[in-house]
Amino acid sequence: MNVYYLQLLILIGINIIMASSLNLVIGYTGQLSLGHAAFMSLGAYTSALATLRLGLPFGAALLIGAVVAALFGIVIGLPTLQLKGDYLAIATLGFGEIVRIVFLNLDITGGAVGLRGIPKETDFLWVICLVLITGFALNRIIHSRVGRALLAIREDETAAESMGINSTYYKTLCFGVGAFFAGIGGGLFAHWFRYIHPNTFGFLNSIEYLCMVVLGGLGNMWGAVIGAGLLTIIPELLRQIADLRLLIYGIVLIIMMRVRPQGILGQSQGKSTHTLSRYYKQILGKIKNR
Amino acid sequence: MFVQQLINGIILGSTYALIALGYTMVYGIIELINFAHGEIYMFGAFTGMILMTRFNLPFPAALLLAMVTAALMGVTVEYVAYRPLRRSPRLAALISAIGASIFLQNLALLLWGSRPQNFPSPFKIKVYQSSFFSISQLEIIILVISFLLMVGLSFFIKNTRTGKAMRATAQDRDTASLMGININRIITITFAIGSALGAAAGVLVGIYFRTVNPMMGVMPGLKGFVAAVLGGIGSIPGAMLGGLLLGIAEVAGVAYISSQYRDAIAFAILIIVLLFKPSGLVGLPDQEKV
Amino acid sequence: MLRVENLSTGYNSIRVLKQISLTVSEGEIVTLIGSNGVGKTTTLRTISGLLRPTEGSIHFCNKDISHVPPHKIVELGISHVPEGRNIFPRLSVRENLEIGAYTRKDRLEIKKDFKKVMEIFPQLAKRQKQTAGTLSGGEQQMLAIGRALMSRPRLLLLDEPSMGLAPLVVLGIFEIIKEVNRQGTTILLVEQNAQIALRTAHRGYVMETGRIILDDSAEALLQNDQVRKAYLGE
Numbered sequence: 112m113n114v115y116y117l118q119l120l121i122l123i124g125i126n127i128i129m130a131s132s133l134n135l136v137i138g139y140t141g142q143l144s145l146g147h148a149a150f151m152s153l154g155a156y157t158s159a160l161a162t163l164r165l166g167l168p169f170g171a172a173l174l175i176g177a178v179v180a181a182l183f184g185i186v187i188g189l190p191t192l193q194l195k196g197d198y199l200a201i202a203t204l205g206f207g208e209i210v211r212i213v214f215l216n217l218d219i220t221g222g223a224v225g226l227r228g229i230p231k232e233t234d235f236l237w238v239i240c241l242v243l244i245t246g247f248a249l250n251r252i253i254h255s256r257v258g259r260a261l262l263a264i265r266e267d268e269t270a271a272e273s274m275g276i277n278s279t280y281y282k283t284l285c286f287g288v289g290a291f292f293a294g295i296g297g298g299l300f301a302h303w304f305r306y307i308h309p310n311t312f313g314f315l316n317s318i319e320y321l322c323m324v325v326l327g328g329l330g331n332m333w334g335a336v337i338g339a340g341l342l343t344i345i346p347e348l349l350r351q352i353a354d355l356r357l358l359i360y361g362i363v364l365i366i367m368m369r370v371r372p373q374g375i376l377g378q379s380q381g382k383s384t385h386t387l388s389r390y391y392k393q394i395l396g397k398i399k400n401r
Numbered sequence: 402m403f404v405q406q407l408i409n410g411i412i413l414g415s416t417y418a419l420i421a422l423g424y425t426m427v428y429g430i431i432e433l434i435n436f437a438h439g440e441i442y443m444f445g446a447f448t449g450m451i452l453m454t455r456f457n458l459p460f461p462a463a464l465l466l467a468m469v470t471a472a473l474m475g476v477t478v479e480y481v482a483y484r485p486l487r488r489s490p491r492l493a494a495l496i497s498a499i500g501a502s503i504f505l506q507n508l509a510l511l512l513w514g515s516r517p518q519n520f521p522s523p524f525k526i527k528v529y530q531s532s533f534f535s536i537s538q539l540e541i542i543i544l545v546i547s548f549l550l551m552v553g554l555s556f557f558i559k560n561t562r563t564g565k566a567m568r569a570t571a572q573d574r575d576t577a578s579l580m581g582i583n584i585n586r587i588i589t590i591t592f593a594i595g596s597a598l599g600a601a602a603g604v605l606v607g608i609y610f611r612t613v614n615p616m617m618g619v620m621p622g623l624k625g626f627v628a629a630v631l632g633g634i635g636s637i638p639g640a641m642l643g644g645l646l647l648g649i650a651e652v653a654g655v656a657y658i659s660s661q662y663r664d665a666i667a668f669a670i671l672i673i674v675l676l677f678k679p680s681g682l683v684g685l686p687d688q689e690k691v
Numbered sequence: 692m693l694r695v696e697n698l699s700t701g702y703n704s705i706r707v708l709k710q711i712s713l714t715v716s717e718g719e720i721v722t723l724i725g726s727n728g729v730g731k732t733t734t735l736r737t738i739s740g741l742l743r744p745t746e747g748s749i750h751f752c753n754k755d756i757s758h759v760p761p762h763k764i765v766e767l768g769i770s771h772v773p774e775g776r777n778i779f780p781r782l783s784v785r786e787n788l789e790i791g792a793y794t795r796k797d798r799l800e801i802k803k804d805f806k807k808v809m810e811i812f813p814q815l816a817k818r819q820k821q822t823a824g825t826l827s828g829g830e831q832q833m834l835a836i837g838r839a840l841m842s843r844p845r846l847l848l849l850d851e852p853s854m855g856l857a858p859l860v861v862l863g864i865f866e867i868i869k870e871v872n873r874q875g876t877t878i879l880l881v882e883q884n885a886q887i888a889l890r891t892a893h894r895g896y897v898m899e900t901g902r903i904i905l906d907d908s909a910e911a912l913l914q915n916d917q918v919r920k921a922y923l924g925e
Contacts, residue, residue, distance in 0.1 A: 137492075143492060143495070191675070191676070194676075198630075200434070200495070201626065201671065202671070202672055204668075205669075205671040205675075206668070209669060212662060212665040215661075216661040314619075318503075321496070321499075325492070325496055354511055356507075357507040360500075360507075361502070361503035361504025361506075361507065362500070364497065364500025365481070365497050365504070367496075368493045369485050369486065372490065372493035565789060568782060569790045572782070573779060576773055577779075578740075579770070579771045579773065580762075580765065580791060580838070580842070582762055
C-alpha cells in the first residue's frame with residue numbers, strides 16, 4: 112500500500128478511537144470535556160517512555176499508557192465532575208493546559224524539544240484491531256445497565272439521582288473509560304510518528320476531537336466514526352490551499368451549528384428529546400424495580 | 402523586591418481585568434463563553450499597531466479607533482455566530498464560538514503572516530526610581546488608561562439608563578423585555594463594550610511588549626476567562642478583582658516558584674477556584690437551577 | 692380595548708392554547724380563572740409577546756399586535772406583571788422602578804409617577820435603596836406591580852398576584868388592584884384563587900385545558916354551580 116494512504120488510514124483509525132471515546136463522555140453522559148487531548152498525551156508519553164526507556168513490548172506499553180490515562184481521568188473526574196456544564200468544560204480545559212505545560216517542562220519527556228526516537232511499532236493491523244476492540248467495548252458499555260444509567264444522567268441528573276443512580280460514580284467511571292481509550296489512541300500515535308511534542312496535544316486538538324463528535328452526531332457511535340473520517344480526510348483534500356484550511360474549518364463549524372447542530376447522524380432535537388425522555392422513564396422504572 | 406513584584410503584577414493584572422470584563426459581561430447576559438474574545442483582543446492590538454505605523458496616527462487616536470474597530474467586530478461575531486443559535490443547545494453555541502475563534506485566528510495569519518511584528522512605542526523610556534521600586538512612564542500610562550476604562554465602565558453600568566437595562570437583562574431576560582428593553586440591542590451593546598475593552602487591553606499589551614502576532618490572543622484570552630471565573634463570572638467588580646489577583650499571582654509565581662510554569666499557575670488557580678468556590682470571590686449565589 | 696380571537700399557542704409541538712377568544716374593555720377588571728396548568732399564564736405571555744401565537748390574532752386598541760416583540764408591546768401601553776413576580780433581585784427598589792419606566796423619556800412625569808407609586812406602596816418608600824431580593828414576598832409583589840405602573844400602562848396584565856402570599860397580604864394587594872383600576876388602568880387578572888378574583892373583577896372567564904369554557908359577569912360566575920363546585924370549593 113502507498114505510504115501516504117497507509118498513514119491516512121492509520122490517522123483515521125486513531126481519530127476514530129479518540130472521537131468515539133470522547134463521544135462516550137459527551138454524547139452519552141452529557142459531560143462537556145475540553146481536555147481529551149490531554150489524556151491522549153498521557154497515554155502517548157507513558158507508552159513511549161515504556162518502550163523507549165524500559166524496553167517493554169508494545170502491547171504492554173499501550174496498556175500501561177491507557178491505564179495511566181484512565182487513572183488520571185478518575186483522579187481528575189472525581190472532583191471536577193461535580194461541576195456543571197460550562198464550569199466542567201473550563202475545568203477540563205485548564206487540566207489539559209496544565210498537563211501540556213508540565214510535559215513542556217519535564218526532563219524525562221524531553222521538555223520543549225519533544226520526545227524523539229520512539230520505536231515504530233504501530234502498524235495497520237494494530238490500529239484496525241484496536242479500533243474494533245474500542246468500538247466493541249464502547250458498544251457493550253452503552254447497551255449495558257451502565258449505559259442506561261449514563262443516559263438517564265444525561266437526560267435529567269436530579270431525577271436519575273432520586274431514582275438511586277449514583278451519578279458521581281457513573282460519570283467518573285465513564286470519564287475513566289473515555290480517558291483509557293484516549294490513552295490507547297495516544298500510544299498508537301506515538302509509535303507511528305515516532306516523535307511527540309506537548310503541543311501536539313493542546314487545547315486545539317481537544318477541540319478537533321470535539322468537532323468530530325459533534326459533526327458526526329452526539330450520542331451516535333457511527334456518528335463518531337464518520338466525524339473522525341471526514342475531519343481527517345477533508346483537511347488532507349484541502350492541502351493545496353493550506354493557508355485557507357483552518358479558516359474554512361472555522362466557517363464550517365459555524366455553518367454546521369446553524370444548519371444541522373445535531374450532526375450528520377444525530378436525530379432532530381424535538382424528536383430525540385421526546386423519544387429519549389420516554390425511553391429513559393422506562394429505564395428509570397426498570398432500575399427502580401431492581 | 403516585593404513592592405516591585407506587586408506593581409508588575411498589577412500592570413499585568415489590569416490587562417487581564419480588561420479582557421475578563423468582556424467575558425463576564427457577555428456571560429452575564431447570554432451565558433456563553435465567548436471563545437472569540439481572545440481573537441478580538443489580538444485584532445485590537447493589530448489595528449492599533451497598523452494605525453500607528455502605516456497611518457502615523459497619534460497613540461490616543463489609534464487606541465480609540467482600535468477600540469471602535471474591535472467593537473464592530475465583536476458585534477459582527479455575535480450577529481453571525483451567536484445570534485442565530487440563541488435558542489439552540491448550549492453546546493452548539495459553544496462550538497460556534499470556537500469556530501469563530503479559529504476563523505479569526507487564521508484570518509489574521511492570512512492577513513499578516515505568522516511572524517511577530519513590531520509595535521512602536523509612543524512613549525519615551527523614562528523611568529522613575531525610588532528606593533523600593535522603579536516604574537516607567539509607559540507603565541504608568543498603561544495603569545492610568547486601564548483604570549480609567551474600568552472606572553468609566555463601572556459608572557456606565559451603575560448610573561446610566563442603558564447600564565441599568567444591561568443589569569436587568571442579565572438578571573432576567575424575559576422580564577427585562579416586559580419592561581420595554583430591546584434585548585437584542587442590549588446584547589449588541591454588551592458585545593461592543595466588551596470587545597472595545599478587549600481591544601484596549603490588546604493595544605496596551607502591544608505597546609508594553611512592543612510586539613504583536615496572530616496567536617497572541619490565545620493565552621491572554623484563556624487567562625482573561627480564568628480571571629472572570631476567579632472573580633465570579635457575571636460580576637463586573639469580580640472581573641476587575643480577578644484580573645488583578647491573577648496578574649499578581651502570576652508575577653509572584655514566576656518570581657518565587659518558577660518561570661517555566663508561568664502559564665500553569667493561572668489554570669491551577671482556575672481549578673482550585675472551580676472546586677472550592679465555583680461562584681468566584683465576589684460571585685453571585687449559585688445560579689444552577691434545578 | 693383588547694380583543695383576542697381564536698388564539699392558539701404551543702411549546703414545540705404541544706398545543707397549550709386551543710383557539711381561545713376573549714375581550715377586555717376600557718376601564719374593566721377582567722379575570723381569567725382556572726386550575727394549575729390550563730394555559731392562563733401562556734395566555735398572558737402570548738399577549739405580551741413573549742410567546743408567538745400559532746394561529747389567531749390579538750388586537751390592542753384596534754392594532755394587530757400578535758407578532759409584535761415584547762419590548763414594543765410595552766410601548767403600546769400593555770404592562771405585564773409576570774407569575775412569581777420576577778423582580779430584578781440585585782437591583783435596588785428604586786432601580787427596579789426606574790427600569791419600569793424604561794420606555795419613557797418624560798423625566799418630570801416619571802418623577803411624579805414615582806411619587807405616586809410610593810404613595811400607593813408606603814412600605815416600598817422606606818426601602819428604596821435596599822436590593823429587591825431582600826424584600827418579603829408581599830413587598831416584592833408590590834414592587835412588581837409598582838414597576839409595571841411606572842410605564843403608565845393602559846392595560847395591566849397581572850399573573851397570580853396572590854401566589855405564595857399570606858391571606859392578609861393578599862387582601863391588601865387586591866385592594867390596591869381595585870384602587871389602580873379606579874384611577875383608570877384596565878386590568879386583565881389571572882388567578883387560581885377564584886374567590887378573591889371574582890370578588891375583585893367585573894367580568895370573568897373560566898379556563899380548562901387550553902379552552903375557555905365559561906364567560907360571564909363576575910357576580911354571575913360566583914353564583915354559577917359549576918364554578919362553585921370546581922373553583923370555590925363549595
